[in-house]
Amino acid sequence: MVVETTGNHVSGLRSSFDRHGGKDKAETAEVTRACDAEESSEDERQGGGVSRKMIRIAYAVILITSLVESFAQDSTSDLAAYVTSSFNAHSMISTAQIVYKITAVCAYPILGKVADLLGRGEGFCLTMIMYTLCYVLFATCKRIGEYFAGQVFFAIGRIGFKTYLYIFIADTTSLINRGFWTQFPAAITGIPSTYAGSHIQDAFLDHSTWRWAYGTFAIILAGFIAPLSCVMFYVDHVQRKNGKRRKPTILMNLPEGSLMQKLKKIFLLDLDLIGGFLLLAGTILFFVPFTITGKTSPKKWNQGSTIAMLIIGFILLVLFVLWCAFPKRLPWLQTRQPFIPIQAFTNMTVLIAFLMVALDYCENAAFNVYFSTVLQVGGYYTAGQAARINDAKKTSIDIASILTGLMMKYTKRTKIFVLTGVPLLVLGHGLLVWFIDRDGVMEENTVLLYVMEIFCGVGRALYMTALQVTIQAIAGATSVAMSTAFFLAFTSVGTLIGTAISGVIWNNVAIDKLHDHLPDELQKNATMIFKNFKLALKMEEGTPGRLAVSLAYRETLQIIGWFALAVIIPMLGLMFFVREVELTDKHDIYGSDQETLSSNSKFIDDSVLNKEKRTWSNWWRV
Template sequence: MSEASGSAGPVVLSGVKKVELYKKVWSRNDQIFIFVGLFLLSWAITWETTITSTVTPKVTSILGANNLSSILSTILYILQTALLPMISKLSDFTGRAEAYSFAMTFYIVSFIIMASANNYPTLVGAKVIYAFGYSGTTILGPILIGDMTSIVNRGIYQGLYNAPVLINLFVASSVGSNFVESGRWRWSFGINCILLGVTSAPLLAGLWNVQFKVKRSGLLVKAEEEERNSGPRMTLWERIVWLAIEIDIVGSLLLIGGLCLVLLPLVLALPKWGGWSSGLTLGTLISGVVCWGLFALWELKFSPKPIIPLARWESRTPLYGVLVTSSITLISSTNWQFLATYLQISRRVDSKTAIYLECGYNVMYIITEVSVGFLMARFKVWRPFIWTGIAIAIVGLGIMIPARLPTSSDAFVVVSQSIVGLGTGMCFIPVLVAVQSSVPHNDLAIVTALFQVGGSIAASVGSTMAGAIWNALLPTKIAEYVPGEYDHAQIISSITYVQSLPIEQYDGAVKAYGEVQKLLNIIAVSLSVLTFVFAVPMQSFGLDQTEETRIASGAKNTNGNPNEVPSILSEDDISKSDIKPTVSPA
């Protein structure tokens, strides 16, 4: 548990040490209370993301920036690239309770700003603050589940943690749509402040309670004495330097700088910066390429703790697992970025109906996740689910091309979405469990962060690519298919304006939007082959293998402490339950 830090002597990661001590003092009831808190917060997060995705097209349209809506996603994903490993390491350094408290503060404040925004730049600024809160809760949930569960049952609990999406898909989208249609769109953000604060209270109370138990037991004092006796303690400045090295602050800044400088011009070059030949566009793109070159040089030659610490891991399964998830995220972020806008325009429906048409993907995705978690626990395997899921997803993506045509039926749209949801839902949990199980517990937080960073980078690239294609092709297609006089700025930025056009112009606009959306679908199908390429090299191992066998197969892990209270729903509990359709953490 100790790591050297120059002349400062051995360093114990305080947060990781606290997790080890949690397991010596917490009871089964403590674990149940914490998991229930996780479930409630997961519900609030999925409520927030559903209601936000429902209202965002209309809100950006009200603020006159619908064609720039992909910037919000791009900024969030770029920030997550740095924040996910930073917050995961912060939780290792300070503790899970402290890190969750930090994240929730930013999360709630961001929605206060969104609710009071009067222009698009304010909304973008709120999204920056939002990134700190959302990134923190996103990464800490899987980390905490990894702390609390064994490898065999981890898939079940990760699936249950994601299950609240099903509760919110229809309710939250309906509420968000009603807020917008009644002119009270600010309340769609304001209500999130209340819900996030209330639902996070049980989880934070459970974590702090266990932490106080550790303190009262004297174990924390004993651990601190052992740390002091093992070597000289670091000063505050030395701890700051150590943390900067641990999160590879130089590499993170170069990576984020490169992403910002390359991706943002792809969205802003045509609508805002004067085209591809303008000095601002070219200078920004060239600077981004230089940043990426410096990033590669730093990571390969100079970084003491690279962002991707492959040298510490015997297995390459974590890397390939990250690439599998990243390729799936790249496909979805490219293919879904403007789908809600397209559905509202092509079918003349409101935002609520558009979300309902999209939700077949999410419903099937979550149902499949939970089911696969139980099947993994039953059969102790994970790789067959990944291969089967990828094959199904590719078929579904191909079906989406005709399903999303303006002339296709709503049922066809839902069916195609559901097929892709079935395929991708079979992949996520097995890949996450494989990645977490291929490294020692000390590296659980950082490998989970790496898993999500890969997804964030892929999502930022995908949403930017979609935004660049949308802004480059849509004006051309509009000019080609829409007859007569019309407001050029409004027809590409306002859903309401397009829906109110005379029938001949409206049909032309639908055809233009449909052709651009079809191109995004085709690109997604072309990219889908990457998932198979990355999944094949992942090393197979059984979830019930001993440590020695796992190490032999390149998937290294650490044994539990014999003095610890068993993780919730241990392997013995699973074998006795015969994998019933429902399961209690008790």
């Protein structure tokens, strides 16, 4: 799987010997040993010093663990509504997701730094401990604040799992096969777990509690993550030992002198914790007010504390940009490695790729926050049925990602998949929003909802698979960890913005819609229904109260959906400016392979990427 080609010299030696015949058995054995030794050497060279057998074992363990991780995610994906409602805080779903996304935005660069400075294996082990702890916190939380704390660990654990797998696969594959193998583990395991997970979720809700759903997978996940952590640690150790990958630098070249000087180098110069603090504090202060304000919330937009949070958050984010842009200005921190290196944003294709995934995930997050709630209240679906409709997108992404990777392998092209995927995504989302409240009712043909979700999923799979390989190829083999982390970070940036805006619209519009449509005798219950959607589910179908809540929720979600459509429209223009990357058996566009990884020190070299000038006749492939 990882070794794409084996040296022609070995096969030539064997065929030549077969044509002329061996003089005796000893000579035959000698040639066989020589051929086997050369094949073994080739295997270890392609695997970064790790044998093909060990790489196969690693990928097998990855597949098994990915299946368990997918089941854990899909069997608990729609429990947030029940958790928040149990604390009479259903409208805080978007706040919980904001906590998750703020953590993710800040964690992605840190994970990339840890992978390079500390090691892939060590970083993976640390994040997996946090992943297990998050399910324990979910299962035992007594207050909504404890559930939010669990979201912090959940963000670090889940994105760490995904990020380190992507980095591992990129380290052990060439460009021509990377699109396929990057998507294969999540896709092949996500397909069965998507729908089976929704049935497991329904079973827990019907026969047990949401707490036991989280608690069960806390135990299962811990048992399966441990073997993968050992494998990742071993492979990373062997690659470093054989010089096929740069050794961790965080504990190297420490200055002579006091402990404080050593800590300064590690935390201020290498990890740049000041930059991390500016990003974290600025993001929290700027985005949280969007979800804690609203018609029924204690915080209002005209309150001084809310305005202060927005202003201070914005100032801190500006300071963060300046801090990363001018790392050499402070005399006592002149050797600082900025939290996000500015050279990551100097290439037009990389910038466009980051912007496109941010816009897409902004749309996806804004619409999905309350999509399950509206399907259950407005479409009369169960939690499992709503999850299966929503999961049609995930399943189509899984299947289409594998197919896109295979097509990229045989076409050796990337841009055509971007040009195909984006229009399909826009079409699917636009029609889905229309079906949510068409002529005053939700589309009764469930198949159409599935089809539109599939359109969105296939479109996202086409362009995302191509863009991820593109930015890894442009960034270079030695920068694959940071380039992957940045790419995934911008998905979280988009999701964070989309979730915040969705919370603003829902918190301010949904309550007004309920007052507009509820019968007079239920007006006094509008705020209670808004805070706990299970009250709406208890209303009998077809009654004036249930119809009123259904209409209010559908109209609110449609407003969010039209906004989300406006967000992704610019992608139809941006996609033309993505540069084509020719896929080869190398690890990047600069010709790096396992023997030359350490020598490639440039993050981006535009002269290699822009060899062919764009014209009106070649825009679709350049």
